[in-house]
Structures are given as C-alpha cells and as structure tokens.
Amino acid sequence: MExxxxxxxxxxxxxxxxxxLGIAAYSTLAERKIAGYIQGRVGxxxxxxxxxxxxxxxxxxxxxxxxxxxxxSNPFLFIAAPCLALLTASIGSAVIPWGQDVTIGDxxxxxQVANINVGILYIFGVVSLGVYGIMxxxxxxxxxxxxxxxVRAASQNISYEIAMGLSLIALLMVTQTxxxxxxxxxxxxxxxxxxxxxxxxCQPIGFLIFLVCSxxxxxxxxxxxxxxxxxxxxxxxxxxxxxxxxxxxxxEYINMFVSSAVMSTLYFGGYNFPFMNDLGLSxxxxxxxxxxxxxxxxxFFIFFFMWIRWTVPRFRYDQLMNLGxxxxxxxxxxxxxxxxxxxxxxxxx
Amino acid sequence: MESLSNRKKVLEQKPMSFGEKxxxxxxxKGLAITFKHIFKKRETIFYPEELRPMSENWRGLHSLKRxxxxxxxxxxxxxxxxxxxxxxxxxEAAERKKGEENLYREEKYAAVYEINMLxxxxxxxxxxxxxxxAIYLDGPFLEADYLRKDFIFGKDKxxxxxxxx
Numbered sequence: 269m270e271x272x273x274x275x276x277x278x279x280x281x282x283x284x285x286x287x288x289l290g291i292a293a294y295s296t297l298a299e300r301k302i303a304g305y306i307q308g309r310v311g312x313x314x315x316x317x318x319x320x321x322x323x324x325x326x327x328x329x330x331x332x333x334x335x336x337x338x339x340x341s342n343p344f345l346f347i348a349a350p351c352l353a354l355l356t357a358s359i360g361s362a363v364i365p366w367g368q369d370v371t372i373g374d375x376x377x378x379x380q381v382a383n384i385n386v387g388i389l390y391i392f393g394v395v396s397l398g399v400y401g402i403m404x405x406x407x408x409x410x411x412x413x414x415x416x417x418x419v420r421a422a423s424q425n426i427s428y429e430i431a432m433g434l435s436l437i438a439l440l441m442v443t444q445t446x447x448x449x450x451x452x453x454x455x456x457x458x459x460x461x462x463x464x465x466x467x468x469x470c471q472p473i474g475f476l477i478f479l480v481c482s483x484x485x486x487x488x489x490x491x492x493x494x495x496x497x498x499x500x501x502x503x504x505x506x507x508x509x510x511x512x513x514x515x516x517x518x519x520e521y522i523n524m525f526v527s528s529a530v531m532s533t534l535y536f537g538g539y540n541f542p543f544m545n546d547l548g549l550s551x552x553x554x555x556x557x558x559x560x561x562x563x564x565x566x567x568f569f570i571f572f573f574m575w576i577r578w579t580v581p582r583f584r585y586d587q588l589m590n591l592g593x594x595x596x597x598x599x600x601x602x603x604x605x606x607x608x609x610x611x612x613x614x615x616x617x
Numbered sequence: 618m619e620s621l622s623n624r625k626k627v628l629e630q631k632p633m634s635f636g637e638k639x640x641x642x643x644x645x646k647g648l649a650i651t652f653k654h655i656f657k658k659r660e661t662i663f664y665p666e667e668l669r670p671m672s673e674n675w676r677g678l679h680s681l682k683r684x685x686x687x688x689x690x691x692x693x694x695x696x697x698x699x700x701x702x703x704x705x706x707x708x709e710a711a712e713r714k715k716g717e718e719n720l721y722r723e724e725k726y727a728a729v730y731e732i733n734m735l736x737x738x739x740x741x742x743x744x745x746x747x748x749x750x751a752i753y754l755d756g757p758f759l760e761a762d763y764l765r766k767d768f769i770f771g772k773d774k775x776x777x778x779x780x781x782x
Contacts, residue, residue: 302655304659305654305655305659306651306654306655307654308654308657308658308659308660308661309659309660309661310659310661575648575651575652576644576648578651579644579647579648579650579651580644580647
C-alpha cells in the first residue's frame with residue numbers, strides 16, 4: 269500500500285469525522301431553534317449572535333457535570349454503553365460516497381472512505397448494531413425505567429428493521445447492485461431515458477417505508493418510545509449524567525445525519541444534481557458542486573426529521589407495533605411484488 | 618332531555634375513511650401548519666431588556682411617600698398593618714424630636730417600617746387603608762434573591778428618595 273493512499277484516506281476519515289461531529293453539535297442548536305420557531309419562540313439566542321455558541325456551552329456543561337455511576341449498576345457495561353452508541357453511530361458514514369472522483373494532477377481521489385461492494389449490507393449491519401448501546405445502557409443501569417426503555421428500543425428496532433430491509437430489497441431489484449457508489453452513479457443527472465433518474469421516482473412507496481423506518485431506527489419522534497419522558501422518566505438514559513448522557517444525545521444526532529446521508533444517496537441521487545452534465549464545467553468543479561448538493565439534501569432531511577418531531581405526537585406502543593408489523597411489512601412485500609412484475613414487464617416490452 | 622341552551626350537539630363516531638386511516642394526509646396538513654408557524658411573528662419578550670406593557674393600576678413594589686417639602690408622610694398609625702390580609706407589615710412608632718421637623722410631617726413617625734415581601738400578596742389594601750396617602754404600590758417587579766432575610770424590606774428600600782433641593 270502506498271503512502272499517499274494512506275494519507276489520503278486518513279485525511280478523508282478525519283475530515284468526515286469532524287464534519288459529522290460538527291453537524292451533530294449544530295443539529296442540537298438547529299433543533300432548539302426550529303422548535304422555537306414552530307412554537308412562536310426564538311430558541312437559544314444568548315450565547316453569541318443568534319446563539320451560535322450554544323452547542324459549545326452545552327458541551328462544556330456536559331463535561332463539567334458530575335458523573336454518577338449508580339451503586340447497583342454494572343460499571344463496566346454502564347461505561348461501555350455510551351461508547352458503543354457513539355461508535356456505532358459514527359462508523360456508518362464510512363461507506364457513503366460523498367462525491368464524484370476528484371483528479372489532482374494524475375491522482376484520482378475517491379471521495380469515499382471504503383468503496384466496498386456490499387455497502388448497503390454494511391449500513392444495515394451498523395444500524396442493527398446501534399441498538400446494543402441502548403440495550404446495554406438500559407440493562408446495566410439496574411433501573412426499571414431504563415430497562416423498560418431499552419426493551420422498547422430493542423423490540424422497536426427489530427420490528428422496523430424488517431420493513432426497512434424489505435423496502436431496500438425492492439430498491440436492490442431496480443439497481444441490481446449493493447454498492448452505494450454504483451447506486452449513486454446510476455442516478456447520474458436528473459433525467460435519463462425519458463424518466464427521472466433518481467430512485468425516488470421509481471420507488472416512492474419504498475422511500476416512504478424507508479423514511480418511516482429510519483425515524484423508528486433513530487428513535488426520533490413519533491417513534492421515540494424508548495425515551496418517552498412522560499412514562500419512563502427518560503427511558504434508557506435515566507441513570508446517565510454528564511458526558512455519558514451527552515454521548516447518547518450526540519449519537520442520536522449522528523444517527524440522524526448518517527441516515528439522512530443514506531436516504532439522500534439511495535433515493536435522492538446522492539451527489540448528483542439536475543443538469544450536471546449540461547453545464548460544461550470541468551469534472552472537479554462538478555464533483556465539488558456534487559458534494560455541496562449532497563449536503564444540501566442531507567440538511568433538508570435533518571430539517572425534515574426536526575420538522576416531523578415538532579408536528580407529529582408520539583405513537584402509543586400498540587400503534588407502533590401495529591404500524592410496523594401489520595402495515596409496513598405487508599406494504600413493503602407488496603412493493604417487492606409490484607417492482608418484480610414491473611421489471612419483468614419492462615424487459616418484455 | 619331537551620336542551621335549554623340550544624347548543625347541544627350529539628357526537629357520533631364514524632368509522633374512519635381510507636384517507637383518514639393511512640394518516641399521511643393529516644400528517645401533511647400538520648406539517649403545513651407548523652411550516653407556516655415558522656414565518657409567524659415571535660411572541661417572545663426579551664425580559665431584562667424589554668418589559669411587558671403594564672396596566673395603569675399595576676401594583677408593584679411599595680414605596681413610602683414624602684410630601685411636597687420632602688417630609689415623610691407616614692405617621693405609624695398601623696392601619697396598613699391592620700388592613701394587610703397577609704400580615705406582611707410591621708412597624709415601630711417613635712416621637713418626633715426637636716429639630717426633626719424637616720424630616721417628618723407629624724409628631725409621630727415610623728422608626729422602623731418593614732414589609733415581608735415573601736408574605737405580601739400585592740393586594741393593595743394597605744394603599745387603600747392609609748389615611749395619610751403615605752404608601753403606594755407603584756414600584757417595579759420584586760426581584761429574585763438568595764436569602765429569606767433579604768426579602769424583608771426596611772425603610773432603606775421603601776422610602777422615596779429625598780427631594781432634590
């Protein structure tokens with residue numbers, strides 16, 4: 269392995285990691301601002317102009333708070349849980365293609381940390397690992413509310429992963445590949461062969477199911493039952509304080525960022541944007557513009573997550589299970605069947 | 618029974634239509650409403666810098682008044698303390714000495730006058746009871762503090778500033 273390759277990847281990994289952390293930190297501010305605006309308030313505005321230093325103040329507060337480890341808890345697992353939550357949240361971004369190849373001199377640099385041919389499976393695996401952090405947190409706290417929260421989280425994630433996987437199968441039938449890079453490349457431009465090239469336009473139902481499931485996987489409202497504060501105090505992180513609590517809250521926002529990135533890549537063309545091939549710009553500029561467009565899409569989805577949070581109230585637990593098992597799973601199976609018929613008929617025509 | 622008000626409305630629970638069952642149209646409607654709210658005027662009043670408009674007869678903190686010559690009006694008659702439903706007012710009377718005529722209006726004055734602001738309910742009955750027009754509730758908000766003893770306001774905080782010569 270050549271040295272430049274290693275340097276290139278290290279730089280890419282650090283940049284992506286820093287961007288992820290920055291976006292997660294500022295998502296907390298954005299969430300409070302958006303909540304304020306929707307409710308006719310202004311949100312945090314005291315720390316710096318428009319409250320831009322609020323995330324730093326919050327982070328500083330988290331650092332200096334007392335860390336309480338309950339005497340009846342399992343200290344090893346109690347400390348391992350937030351680490352695991354943070355880890356599984358942040359490794360998901362490794363396979364996302366951030367842009368087209370950039371050519372510097374005679375070197376072609378891929379804007380993707382790991383171009384593996386099973387990118388979707390990897391994402392799926394990481395997402396299903398995410399529940400371990402929450403489960404271990406609930407179990408090791410030795411608190412009934414924490415345990416209830418984590419049991420809810422586990423059953424909710426397992427239920428919605430099925431529907432999520434089935435909705436992805438329909439997508440894979442269309443794209444014929446598991447590699448996220450190839451999926452992004454297939455959605456080149458905006459209009460191809462007389463139809464929109466973005467997968468959303470041939471898999472709208474699949475996208476809807478994926479969207480609902482990713483809300484459930486991120487434990488966001490209307491599916492935030494694991495931490496429903498009016499029943500379970502704070503759910504799985506009831507016993508956590510200080511920086512460990514911060515790690516849980518942070519991992520929720522990182523999850524949101526990663527799943528927004530995955531949704532943009534799978535269904536909304538990733539780094540592709542309309543008329544990208546007709547502008548007559550050089551490949552590098554197109555690549556940079558593509559990165560910006562991908563981030564615009566990601567920011568839109570993060571905004572959408574927050575917008576939904578301050579609009580839709582929380583589901584009851586039986587409604588959540590009904591929706592998962594009796595609506596989304598049959599719907600996604602029907603989607604697979606319809607997609608299969610459509611692919612066959614299209615080939616015959 | 619027949620409704621007298623003529624506003625009786627019998628509600629019936631209809632089974633939900635398909636459109637209601639899939640729930641998405643109502644979510645879209647809700648999203649539209651919350652999105653509209655983002656651009657509405659904010660109701661926030663930035664408190665320390667900006668105050669809510671007060672009514673003419675707003676009852677704030679008490680002040681003990683002086684007359685047009687700058688003499689204290691209070692004669693320590695105790696009617697305010699008697700009228701106070703919250704038992705917040707106490708005072709000690711003293712006799713005016715020679716040479717203090719420029720300080721106190723009448724022969725008797727309040728040597729100590731204390732209002733416990735934690736007991737006070739700002740009803741304004743002391744103001745109504747006062748025969749000398751010596752106490753008015755025309756001050757600002759009661760500010761927060763740390764200790765109970767700091768909420769017992771003595772004459773140093775209650776009496777108006779002396780007149781400027």
